[in-house]
Amino acid sequence: MSLRRNKLGVILAILSIFLLAAVAGCAKEESPAPAENKPAETKVLKLATTTSTEDTGLLDYLLPEFTKDTGYEVQVIAVGTGQAIEMGEAGDVDVILVHSRAAEDKFVEEGYGVDRRDVMYNDFLIIGPADDPAGIKGEPDVLKAFAAIKEKQAPFVSRGDDSGTDKKEKGIWKKANITPEGDWYIEVGQGMGDTFRMADEKKAYTLIDRGTYLALKDNYQLEPMVEGSPDLLNPYGVIPVNPEKHPHVDFEGATAFAEWLTSEKGQKMIGEFGVDKFGQQLFVPDAK
Amino acid sequence: MEIIVQGLKEGFLLIWQGDAEIVNVTLLSLQVSLTALVIAALIGIPLGAALALRNFRGKHIILNTIYTLMGLPPVLAGLLVYLLLTSRGPLGQYELLFTPAAMVIAQVLLAAPIVCGLTARAVMALSQEVYDTAATLGASRRQATLTIMREARMGIVAALTTALGRVIAEVGAVMLVGGNIRWHTRVLTTSIVLETRMGNFSTAIAIGIILLVISFAINLLILALEKRTFRYENTIQIT
Numbered sequence: 001m002s003l004r005r006n007k008l009g010v011i012l013a014i015l016s017i018f019l020l021a022a023v024a025g026c027a028k029e030e031s032p033a034p035a036e037n038k039p040a041e042t043k044v045l046k047l048a049t050t051t052s053t054e055d056t057g058l059l060d061y062l063l064p065e066f067t068k069d070t071g072y073e074v075q076v077i078a079v080g081t082g083q084a085i086e087m088g089e090a091g092d093v094d095v096i097l098v099h100s101r102a103a104e105d106k107f108v109e110e111g112y113g114v115d116r117r118d119v120m121y122n123d124f125l126i127i128g129p130a131d132d133p134a135g136i137k138g139e140p141d142v143l144k145a146f147a148a149i150k151e152k153q154a155p156f157v158s159r160g161d162d163s164g165t166d167k168k169e170k171g172i173w174k175k176a177n178i179t180p181e182g183d184w185y186i187e188v189g190q191g192m193g194d195t196f197r198m199a200d201e202k203k204a205y206t207l208i209d210r211g212t213y214l215a216l217k218d219n220y221q222l223e224p225m226v227e228g229s230p231d232l233l234n235p236y237g238v239i240p241v242n243p244e245k246h247p248h249v250d251f252e253g254a255t256a257f258a259e260w261l262t263s264e265k266g267q268k269m270i271g272e273f274g275v276d277k278f279g280q281q282l283f284v285p286d287a288k
Numbered sequence: 289m290e291i292i293v294q295g296l297k298e299g300f301l302l303i304w305q306g307d308a309e310i311v312n313v314t315l316l317s318l319q320v321s322l323t324a325l326v327i328a329a330l331i332g333i334p335l336g337a338a339l340a341l342r343n344f345r346g347k348h349i350i351l352n353t354i355y356t357l358m359g360l361p362p363v364l365a366g367l368l369v370y371l372l373l374t375s376r377g378p379l380g381q382y383e384l385l386f387t388p389a390a391m392v393i394a395q396v397l398l399a400a401p402i403v404c405g406l407t408a409r410a411v412m413a414l415s416q417e418v419y420d421t422a423a424t425l426g427a428s429r430r431q432a433t434l435t436i437m438r439e440a441r442m443g444i445v446a447a448l449t450t451a452l453g454r455v456i457a458e459v460g461a462v463m464l465v466g467g468n469i470r471w472h473t474r475v476l477t478t479s480i481v482l483e484t485r486m487g488n489f490s491t492a493i494a495i496g497i498i499l500l501v502i503s504f505a506i507n508l509l510i511l512a513l514e515k516r517t518f519r520y521e522n523t524i525q526i527t
Contacts (some may be wrong), residue, residue: 079485086487090291147319160470187470189482190463198467201375201385 006034019115020109045072045253046093049190050164052122053097053236054078054210056282061273066260072253080163080191088112088239091246095254097261099236117257117262119279120283124168125213125227128154128205130227142229143202143277148219153184155204158194160187169207172231196220209234214274235286238262262287291489299494314498317475320388321456324395328451330394331455332403333444337437339404340411351408357401363460369394370464379469386467391475411436412441437462442514449510453503
């Protein structure tokens with residue numbers, strides 16, 4: 001019994017240290033109260049998002065403006081959609097910006113997030129080697145293209161990391177009634193940039209989001225094969241983490257972020273992003 | 289706290305059930321790292337001994353270089369091997385990138401300096417007396433050298449353990465040159481990265497446990513070896 005009590009004591013001690021630290025932290029944040037009605041105080045907002053929004057430079061383009069407007073400084077944690085949602089569920093972040101509609105709906109249904117909003121969409125394309133062993137170049141129907149790749153056993157590199165892109169790809173295989181298996185189907189479990197690099201090295205096909213493709217295409221040789229199919233659209237949503245599940249999250253900031261992204265100004269900036277750098281728009285704003 | 293306990297529980301369960309993928313990943317890890325270790329030993333031990341026992345110009349520069357390479361960042365080793373093996377690189381025609389062979393090459397690059405450097409240190413730590421005694425007793429040059437190597441054997445074993453510990457726990461190089469391809473080049477460390485990124489913490493912990501158990505087993509083996517070797521010899525004791 002005494003052992004158990006000891007253990008309890010240790011746990012209590014550790015907890016109280018954390019508590020003290022937390023209180024001290026809060027006090028610190030509040031004490032230098034800035035002049036009223038001035039957004040001089042920088043409040044920190046934690047955002048978990050997918051690598052695509054970070055890698056394309058979209059966030060670097062939007063966030064300084066958001067900070068200027070609201071006084072919130074955003075710390076970005078760029079991971080796969082799966083992990084971003086996981087972070088939201090654990091209350092490690094205040095808001096998530098991801099692209100996997102089914103997983104997003106589940107996140108909201110289970111009460112981890114509230115008030116999901118459409119923000120924008122981009123699209124995916126299939127890229128592959130110029131000699132096109134599966135003969136899919138220009139094929140308008142992505143399902144047929146996937147069937148041809150499987151038919152020819154042409155090498156295909158899959159993210160295989162449960163990310164939004166990976167879920168999209170798995171969804172297309174499923175819709176085409178194909179179970180991708182065998183030596184030709186290469187699951188690498190890495191990010192989009194790494195997957196692009198490996199597909200290029202292996203002269204394989206892969207599914208890629210347009211933003212990453214445009215940002216990196218000059219480094220590699222793979223070419224666009226299939227694009228424009230409705231099955232290749234990729235909608236993004238922003239979801240504040242539910243403060244009822246995690247009282248410590250900054251719900252106010254998260255809502256401000258969601259509102260800003262879907263505001264006229266945020267939407268206009270999203271639509272303009274990339275035009276000067278890539279000669280085409282990367283994301284299409286679609287907030288309602 | 290809950291997530292760690294939960295992870296440990298599920299982790300042990302996964303191992304207990306002998307999940308096919310985890311078994312595959314574990315075996316590949318062992319295969320790659322042990323192969324790399326054998327090659328590193330074949331290069332590193334003779335080279336280390338030669339560096340310790342012979343005097344020549346530039347010896348210290350070479351030793352210093354090797355000591356520096358002992359701390360070579362794995363991801364840099366990976367990058368070098370990647371650039372050699374990429375299809376546009378000098379060895380591109382052999383199509384070794386993203387194969388276990390590429391991972392072995394990268395790990396040899398990491399392990400060989402450790403084996404070489406620590407062997408050299410172990411041999412240099414022996415006094416001149418060992419050689420002199422052997423020579424006095426009528427040993428040929430070759431025999432005396434062998435005697436020295438025998439005396440330094442525990443240091444060499446320690447070198448091998450250190451090298452194995454480093455390569456089996458290394459993630460940067462194998463991720464780059466192996467590519468973490470499922471069923472082909474996915475090893476314990478790259479699995480942990482992937483599972484963590486996917487939020488599958490229990491699987492990640494399970495694989496972490498395997499990694500620790502392997503390290504523990506290696507050290508147990510060394511300890512047993514050490515005991516047997518020194519059974520009839522005097523070890524230092526404070527009385």
